[in-house]
Every structure is written in C-alpha cells, then in structure tokens.
Amino acid sequence: MGGSREPSHKTGMNSPSSFDTGVLVRRLSSYSPLSDADVAALKRADRSPVSYSRQDDIIRPGDAPPLLFIESGWALRYLPMTDGDQQVVQVLLPGDIVDRAAFLPGARTITAVKCATDIRACALCPRAMHEAVSERPNVARALWLGVMLDENRLLEHVARLGRRSSAEALAHLLLELRHLHKRIGAMEGETLTVPLAQPDIGDLLGITPVHVSRTISSLRHAGLIEMDRPTLRFLDVKRMSLFCGFDPAYLEAGPGPA
Amino acid sequence: MGGSREPSHKTGMNSPSSFDTGVLVRRLSSYSPLSDADVAALKRADRSPVSYSRQDDIIRPGDAPPLLFIESGWALRYLPMTDGDQQVVQVLLPGDIVDRAAFLPGARTITAVKCATDIRACALCPRAMHEAVSERPNVARALWLGVMLDENRLLEHVARLGRRSSAEALAHLLLELRHLHKRIGAMEGETLTVPLAQPDIGDLLGITPVHVSRTISSLRHAGLIEMDRPTLRFLDVKRMSLFCGFDPAYLEAGPGPA
DNA sequence: CGGAACATTGATGGATATCAATCTGAGTGG
DNA sequence: CCACTCAGATTGATATCCATCAATGTTCCG
Secondary structure, three states: OOOOOOOOOOOOOOOOHHHHHHHHHHHHHHHHHOOOOHHHHOOOOOOEEEEEOOEEEEEOOOOOOEEEEEEEEEEEEEEEEEEEOOOEEEEEOOOEEEEEEHHHHOOOOOOOEEEEEOOEEEEEEHHHHHHHHHOOHHHHHHHHHHHHHHHHHHHHHHHHHHHHHHHHHHHHHHHHHHHHHHHHOOOOEEEOOOOOOHHHHHHHHHOOOHHHHHHHHHHHOOEEEEOOOOOOEEEEEEHHHHHHOOOHHHOOEEEEEE | OOOOOOOOOOOOOOOHHHHHHHHHHHHHHHHHOOOOOHHHHHHOOOOEEEEOOOOOEEEEEOOOOOOEEEEOEEEEEEOOOOOOEEEEEEEEEEOOEOOOHHOOOOOOOOOEEEOOOOOOOOOOOHHHHHHHHHHHHHHHHHHHHHHHHHHHHHHHHHHHHHOHHHHHHHHHHHHHHHHHHHHHOOOOOOOOOOOOOOOHHHHHOOHHHEEEEEEEEEHOOOEEEEEEEEEEEEEHHHHHHHOOOOOOOHOOOOOOOO
C-alpha cells in the first residue's frame, strides 16, 4: 500500500553516456544491424540514468509513462485486479522498454511496473527518439521488430495461462528466460540467476504461492531443474522442452529460413 | 486436417475503392483525426478485396503473413498447441489488421487466423503503407494507437485467463465485445450478434466446450444475459460489469482527462 | 534478538476436466 | 423431399487440478 513511488536516488552517474545506451544499442542491433550514424542518433536520445529499489513502482495504471528502458535488473509489468490480486503480463529484462505507450504523447498506461530487484533504468528523449525513428530506417525496423517479439512473448504467455498445466507453464516460462539469457551470454553453463520470489511466479502463472512451491517441487522431482533462490539450474533442457512444448522460434528475430 | 487454405473466390468486386477502405479509414480516424490527404494516402495502399469462407485459414504459423485487414465478418487469431488444442489470442473484427508482422518485410508469424464467419478482407500495398506512415504523422499516430489498444486487449485477456473464474472471464469477454460494437453503432439496443460457437469460446477462455455450456448457463441463471446463437442480449450491464470487474478504460483511445 | 516475508508440507474443498449419453439443427446426398 | 450424418449443445457422474486453510520452519533484515 504505502509503496514508495519515487526513484530512491538519482545516481549522479559518472559513467559515460556511451555505456548507458549500451544495453539498448546492443539489444536493437541484435534485431537489425545499426550503422554508426544509427547508433549516434540513439545516443542523442540518451538521458541521465535513474535508480529504483526493489519493490518500487516505476509506473502505475493511469500514468503517462516515461520513456525508459531497463539497464540492469528485473522488473514485472502487471495488471492490478480489483480484489487486490495481480496478474503479471511481462518480465522486463535489461534492454526492455518499460512501457511503449510512452511513444504516444499524452497516452496513459493501464499497467503497473514494479522492481523485482534494484534497477538501473535509462530515460530517453521522446523527441530525439521520434527523429531517430523517422530518419533512420534501421532504427525503425529494430524497434518494430522489438514490438513484434514482445507480442510473441505475450501470445505465448496467453497460451501458458490458457492451455497448460501449472507444471508445464512454469517449465515453459523458465525455458523462455533461459533462452533469452543464453543469447546474450548471461548464463554460466546451465545456471541462471532468477531473482523472482515464489509469489511473483504465482502472479505470473495465475496460481497461488503455495502451489508454486508444489509445482517447483514437482519439476525438481522430475529431474528437470534445481532451484535454490536465486539460483536456477537446468538439468535436462531437451526433456523439459518436450514436456511443456517449448519451441524457441517465437523468440527468434530474423526472417525464417524458407 | 485437410483444411482449405485458399480464398474461396476472389470477388471481382465492382464496389468502388472508396468503400473498400471505408472500414479501415473509419477505424483509424476514430484513433486520430485524418485529413483528406491522409485518407488519400491510405487509399493509395488499397488493393482488391478477397473473400474467405467460414473455417478457412487466412494464415498459419510460419507464414510470411499478407498485409490484410478485415472488412466484414469475424476471425480468430490463435496459437495451435502441440497436443492439437488451440488458444485463441485475439478476436479479429472489421477494421482489425490480421497480423502486423506483415509490416516487417520477411517476417514470419507464429499465429494462425481462421474465419469464424465468411469474411471479406482487403489487402494493402506494403510500400504505399510505409510511405503513408513515414510521410503522414496522423496516419502513423493512428496506427500506433491501434497497436497500443490491441496490446491493452491482449493484456486484459491475460488477466482473464490468469486471474478470473470461467464465469467472470466469459462475462468480461462479452462486455468487451459489447463495448467495441456499441462504439461503432453495431448493436441493436442491448442485442449483439456473436457468431462464435461454444468450442470457439472455449479456445478463447482456455476451458472445455462442455464447461462453456455450463458457464453460459450460469450467467443466464444469474439474469445477466440471454444467449441463443448467434444472438446475445445483455440484461444487466451494470451488475455484469461489477461481477467481473470490467472497466472499459483499456479500450479508450484518447489521453486521459487529467 | 525479534519480526516479517518467504518457503514447505498436510488436509480439505471447490472449480474445471473428462467420460458418456442424449438432443437438436443444418447441411448433404439419395 | 427425406434419410443420413455431423457439428454443436446440454446434462449427469466421476476424476483431477488447484485453492484454501493451517501449521511450521527458514532466511533475512532491522
């Protein structure tokens, strides 16, 4: 209730701006190759970074959201329900844009975003971004591809909630997180750091915290994972993928081979 | 399995192009006011309409989807699951774009779209649309607002599946459809034509056809609706909205009042 | 050292799936 | 025009999954 809304402290960051946009540029160029001029246009949108603490709300429903992307840490985008429950709709990872409604001047968001860890985020100048989009086709294409990939993740999330058991849904979610981190070299072997608490996972999968515990336990007993917060280790990715019908195609950027 | 994939017959439509884009132009200008020049730019993208029959697949996973919007009829966008089940992720109504992945040259879709009714769809020239987007800010804004509103609908769909009982989820879905049709004057009083079969609704809500029947029955007994396919009548919108926590804010285009 | 959020486990209840039977209406071919 | 077939709709009986209630243990933080 009495949640803190303000950034805990503005970091008087002395790290050069080139590092601050690094995460976003890396992400976008993984979607579409960017020229030096493209990168320069993005840099022009760069603003000073802001820090948030675990459990802070970055935005709330009804806000005109700021144009922010995550630099480091995990955040959860969710819909608060009238009965106090929450339904998480997106896990925000470094490089993710907090809420794209920020691209529309005057638009309001219907979601809230809270920090699952301490967060460093980076603001972007809307005007400079609009310039970059309209004058730099590569940037526009990369951003649009990002929209499509996020939509794909959301669609698979719908399928998890609607058509999978809790064990399948959890396995599928974890494999998605694994795939995303593998791609950017953010895993040590088959070990991944997942800072989510079990109630967070419950809000993601639409189940109770108690049942999250039982579901993790069942995957553990099936020999698929080891999980000791915050460390997650995959023991048999192939069998796990088969178990829940995970196919990473929906996370891939490029046009198909055909 | 031997589903028909091809349009049943190309309509050698003699209706003027001005009518064919009517649905899309009306939709977009409800998002952002369009000047005559904006409308003219959209007309330049217009192609000949295509008809599909009920149960036809318009696209399938892995396709490079065509740039199409629905002119008349209802279609369902869904993810086919490995076990043969389907999870519907979007109800496509007149004015909806079938799959926005079509805006990205070479992109593949992960969804399928099948016709719930006979459909008239209208193709758009990608090049002309890109021109319209890059040269006409009103068009770009309207299209982007459409993206945001569709995302909002998808987010609420996630919340329906994750955090609502089947009766609440069904009530919420029906109220969403009611709201969308009210706005465009497509209802007679509180009566709406819903061409979906109960198995379709099951694929939407992630429940079995048998349970759809029981759920409809419970809303009927609660005095909330009458439903006799394809006719749906709302008996007590206020109580129904309260029952399922429906708030149409997520369907509204404009910036909030504040 | 005390408290609060998190995690685990057991017992029980409720919601939805599954299996099965029947009924209706619409399209189809004779 | 009628018989047939099939998809859809309804209802009942039973099984499964997950929620709820409750107790306990644990970790972390003030």
